[in-house]
Amino acid sequence: MKTESVFTARIGNEELTVATGLLAEQAGGAVTLRAGDSVLLATATMSKFVREGLDFFPLSVDFEEKMYAAGRIPGSFFRREGRPTTEAVLISRLTDRPLRPLFPDGMRNEVQVITTTLSSDNVHYLDIMSINAASAALHISDIPWEGPIGGVRVGYVNGELIANPTIQEMAGSTLDLRMAASRDAIIMVEAGANEVTESLLLEALAFGHQAVQPFIQMQEEMRAAVGREKSPVVIHVVDADLQEAVKSKVGGRVADIMVQTDRHERNDEMGDLRDEIVNDFMEADPEVNPVQVREVITDIQKKVVRNRILYEGVRPDGRDLTTIRPLFSKVGLSPRAHGSGLFQRGETQVLSIAALGTPRDAQKLDGLTPEETRRYMHHYNFPPFSTGETWPLRGPKRREIGHGALAEAALRPMIPPEDEFPYTIRVVSEVLSSNGSTSQASVCASSLALMDCGVPIKRPVAGVAMGLISDGEKYAILTDIQGMEDHLGDMDFKVAGTSEGITALQMDIKISGLTMDIMTQALEQARVGRLQILEHMLQTIPAPREQLSPHAPRMLTVKIDPDKIGAVIGKGGANIRGLEEDFAVSIDIQEDGTIFVAGVDGELAEQAVKRITAMTHEPELGEIVSGKVVRITDFGAFVEFLPGTDGMVHISQLSSEHLRRVEDAVQMGDEVMVMIIDRSPEGKYRLSRKAVLEGWSLDQARAEDRPKPSGDRRGGDRGGDRRGGDRGGDRRSGGDRGGPRRR
Structure with a gap:
């Protein structure tokens, strides 16, 4: 029966639970780390064999972002994870950086650390969890490593430093400091901030260093309880006799070359020296490893450069310690x-x-x-x-x-x-x-x-x-x-x-x-x-230019009632496509009713904004608007005064003169000025052109539009109903006989 060992520690207000023994038992070290409902699996594995011919430590660290952790299916065509997202790459790098310095110098066994998301609650950050999970997996593994370390995010909210704030808490923070530290020192720092001072940053670093100590102590206890014995590894070291022979051969020539402040001349001379020394040793003994000879020369160069800086205060290009290059x-x-x-x-x-x-x-x-x-x-x-x-x-x-x-x-x-x-x-x-x-x-x-x-x-x-x-x-x-x-x-x-x-x-x-x-x-x-x-x-350039480049899009913003978004988009997107084509703009609509109109031609963009404003404008009674005659009947004309919105002008309200035919006043396509005098509960508008011609107020216009007892052509208050025609009244009320039918 499998047994799982569980350990807990707190960083700030966040409780971390580390478990091992249940999953990934063939890995060199494996743990799960849980914070809230976010869970990571971290594994650390080392090759048993040295990779020959390398002059670096072959460590790979990968953060595997799995969409199932949040109950989602990837949006790609194949519906599976492909190449790592940018965020996954950044978390991989963030995890790698504090781990790498703590491996033994000269180690050439390949080491692979993988952190995999098993659950993500969208409350706890996964990047710091990845560092901590990787540290725990390495520390209990058989891999030589000088940990443990602890990672922490430090926020600054309302004048207070917070260790491992949640995603929601970080929304109000002016500092996003991510750091990793050992018991005694800081190893890695990455921060974004809103113009914080150096003193606040130092305070946050000290705060974070203290915050990770309980987690570091927990890892030590975990190692003592369930840790595996560290495997012996072959450390790459250049043969001592070869080192002395190369140093003797080089003498003070490297120091003489490093006085040269011109980088290209210095590099050329160092390259010639390396080739000369390597060739001499290879001629004397073909079994000599040329890579090791070059390595000794590089080590000599390193010591010369470092000693000049430390004890003479002179850098390779001749600068002092604080001078900036031209x-x-x-x-x-x-x-x-x-x-x-x-x-x-x-x-x-x-x-x-x-x-x-x-x-x-x-x-x-x-x-x-x-x-x-x-x-x-x-x-x-x-x-x-x-x-x-x-x-x-x-x-x-x-x-x-x-x-x-x-x-x-x-x-x-x-x-x-x-x-x-x-x-x-x-x-x-x-x-x-x-x-x-x-x-x-x-x-x-x-x-x-x-x-x-x-x-x-x-x-x-x-x-x-x-x-x-x-x-x-x-x-x-x-x-x-x-x-x-x-x-x-x-x-x-x-x-x-x-x-x-x-x-x-x-x-x-x-x-x-x-x-x-x-x-x-x-x-x-x-x-x-x-x-x-x-x-x-x-x-x-002393300040940002006041005007954008003539090739940059001009962006205009208009805010509308969210209920009017559909009117701008139109059926099947017809309206918005028409606007973009007519005015050579691109239009973006936000859920809150904010509309962004962008176009290289600023005048066309402004016209598009005016059209959108007109399309979404809520007409008011008494407002005088311009419109186009879109339909003519025997009792009046219909005038479109907003895109997709029209109203009826009764024949009696088309002119100050008595009309026999609507066409005596207006024709199809005419642009006319009308007053909005009424709106029915169903959203139908009643308009008056005569009110504009006569200069009437809304009250006057509405009074003139009321039913007349003697067969007035205006047709009463029925809105130009065909039943009233131009006979001045409802047929049921006696037509032009001027009064109600008696029962």
Whole structure:
């Protein structure tokens, strides 16, 4: 009989239940994590064999988003899950980042971590659950790993920090901080915020670190109770004799090369040195592994660069620790795009291009997230030519999706709300040249593009990437890291924000964690750097353009009674199609009666709005309207004064003169001015042209329209009923004899 071990812990007000022993028994470690009615299955499995020839740790982390978890069937043609959604990719990356630094250096066994949604209640976030479930599965598994960790989301609602708020609670939060930490240090941070201060962010980090401690302790208890013995693995280590031989052969040549501040010359010289040393060793001993020789040379280079930074304060390109690379920016590069901005920092160059669309262009999301549509989208592309390389173009990779999402989070708080700027906005960042910090250059370029486009963003956003070099006792924080510093350093700490505060933050590290002192200094240096970059950007374009591009659609908004939506759409969509064809516009109707009309020709869009207003207008008694004669009878004319709405003008109300025939006053298709004088309970309108000609008030018009006792042609109050004809009265009341029939 299967036995299941269950453990519980709280993070904030949320109770987490972790169970193991029932599911996925062949995995190296398997747990289910439950919060409310949301349940994830996490498995961790390691290959028994080392993958030869690799110079990296082969870890894969996947979040499997299953629609059945919410009781739904996928909307695809095959009705099954296909390629991961953007949200699933982002959760996979978020789960991977705090796990990866805690595996042993030199490990080459393939490890796969999979978190699968079994149930989703649309109350609890699945991303933080994925981190915690993966940590628990790894910690009780046979896989060597230096965990456990705990993940938490921190919100800031009504002046109070909240640990693991629900989806509903987060709707009112100005901070969305997701972090993971060990018992002693912070390992991963990702945040979106509405211009929060550095001090509040630090307070939230300390709050979150404390909040995860009960869950970390629970995992230790779980490991002691049901954990498997860790498997021995072969750690990749270069032979000690080979290391000494290579170091002796290289001597001080690497240090001499690294003094060169020109990156291309430095790389060429290092490449020549590697080839020379490898060839020498291969000639002396063909059995030598050239990969290991290159690895030793890279390690020497790493130590030289790090020591120069730590003990001399000099970086590879000659900068000190806080200097930002030369800046250049420009707007308006694409004449037909709605907005474009170029931002360059050193050798990193990004072109962002903005396009505006209608509400129907918003992205429809088919996943387990509560968000159904997205009206602001940011996409990031990293082509091979940006690094002078070649590789196949096969769609965006995980990294590109993640960088686009980070830039999107940084700019989203500055995007005007839909009721103020009802456009769908897409920004694409094309990395044209890369030497570090392209995601933050994308933030800067996109701010420029949005302002060039005329999007009334609250303030421009700039981003800067911070780095860290540490040796255990001494550390140095670097402002605006370049590619080599990212590759050889210990941290990539991206901070984006405005002059008023932080809007996005992402931290990845290669060491076991960061102290609060390092976080504090990094945020302060980032603030100074961000303000410097913003000052430069505002010199290029000081404010959003007052007018949109002439090629952008003009968006007009009209609000109608929701009960009138059907009148605008028409039978089978005939009315709305007619409007779009007649005025060259696109029309989007919201359930609350808000209608967006978009067209490149602003005048035609305004005419479409007037037509919609007329179609949905509720006529008032006494109102004078223009209409077209659409039908003529022997007792009057029918005038259409609103699309699909007409009323009857009795022959007696067509002219100030006595008429024998309706055609003596009006013809089919004539445009006439009439007054609305009555409306029946059934919605039939009675009109008067004579009231307009005579200048009567409503009361006068209605009085003149009453029955006359002597065979008046106006036909009384029966609305021009055919039975009254033009004989002045109801046939049953004696026709033109002028009085009621006596009984």
